[in-house]
Amino acid sequence: MDKKTVIDILNEIGLLLELKGENPFKIRAYYNAARALETLDEDIEVLVKDNKLKEVKGIGEAINKKITELITTGRLEYYENLKASIPGGLVEMLKIPGLGPKKIKTLYDKLDIKTVGELEYACLENRLVELPGFGEKTQKKILEGIKFVKRFSNQHLFSEAYSEADSLKQYLLKTGLVIRCEIAGSIRRKKEIVKDIDILATTNDPQKLMEIFVEYDKTRDVIAKGDTKTSITLESGINTDLRVVKDEEYPYALHHFT
Known part of the structure; x- marks a missing residue:
C-alpha cells in the first residue's frame, strides 16, 4: 500500500470521526498524522518494517499501530468498522458546498436525514429553517449545493x-x-x-x-x-x-x- 492511500485513509477517518461527533483531540490526531506523512521523505514501508514510524513527529503509538496494520495487511479493521457504523449517505453529503461534518451530524441527529435525497426533500419542506445553526439562508445555499452536486456528480x-x-x-x-x-x-x-x-x-x-x-x-x-x-x-x-x-x-x- 502506497503512502498516498494511507494519507487518504487517515484523513477519511478524521472526517468519519467528525460525523460521529468524537473527541476533537482524537480527530485532530488523525489529521496531524496525515500531514506528517505528507512531508515524510523516507519510504513508509521501510519505516514500518524497521519499527521506526513511531519516531516521526505527529505519529502517536495508537496511530502507528493502525498504519502498521494497513501497510502489512493491506486493510484496517478499525477503519472498516468505522465506515460500516456511519450511513454512506452522510459521507456523500460532504460533497455539498458549505455543508461540513458538524452540520451533517445535526441533520442526522435532529431530522434523521441519511441521504442527499432526504436532505433535498427536507429543504423543500422548510424543515431546516428552525434547526440550530441553520436558518433560511443556509437552507437555500444547501439546495443550491445539491443542484451543483447533481450536475457534476459524474464528472x-x-x-x-x-x-x-x-x-x-x-x-x-x-x-x-x-x-x-x-x-x-x-x-x-x-x-x-x-x-x-x-x-x-x-x-x-x-x-x-x-x-x-x-x-x-x-x-x-x-x-x-x-x-x-x-x-x-x-x-x-x-x-x-x-x-x-x-x-x-x-x-x-x-x-x-x-
Whole structure:
C-alpha cells in the first residue's frame, strides 16, 4: 500500500470521526498524522518494517499501530468498522458546498436525514429553517449545493481519475493473471474531465481476474459482474469498468474502447 492511500485513509477517518461527533483531540490526531506523512521523505514501508514510524513527529503509538496494520495487511479493521457504523449517505453529503461534518451530524441527529435525497426533500419542506445553526439562508445555499452536486456528480478531473485508474491497473498487473492491461476510454484520450474509468485486459483466467478485480480495496459497490465485463464504483465515486478480451483481439479492442 502506497503512502498516498494511507494519507487518504487517515484523513477519511478524521472526517468519519467528525460525523460521529468524537473527541476533537482524537480527530485532530488523525489529521496531524496525515500531514506528517505528507512531508515524510523516507519510504513508509521501510519505516514500518524497521519499527521506526513511531519516531516521526505527529505519529502517536495508537496511530502507528493502525498504519502498521494497513501497510502489512493491506486493510484496517478499525477503519472498516468505522465506515460500516456511519450511513454512506452522510459521507456523500460532504460533497455539498458549505455543508461540513458538524452540520451533517445535526441533520442526522435532529431530522434523521441519511441521504442527499432526504436532505433535498427536507429543504423543500422548510424543515431546516428552525434547526440550530441553520436558518433560511443556509437552507437555500444547501439546495443550491445539491443542484451543483447533481450536475457534476459524474464528472472528475483527469488527474484524479488517472491516479485512480493507474493504481487499479498496477493492482491488476501484480496479480500475475494479466497478459496485457491498459487504461482506455476518455482517460487514454487525456480528456480534461472524465466520467468513468475503462480498463482493458487479456488473461487466461477471466473469472479469477474478475473475482480479484471486485476485491480491490477501494471498491465501494459492485454494479455488475461477468466474464467479459465487470463494473464497480470506487470509494471516490468513480464508476470503473474492466473488460476482458482474447489476446489476439486486444489491439482492436483497445482502439474501440478508446
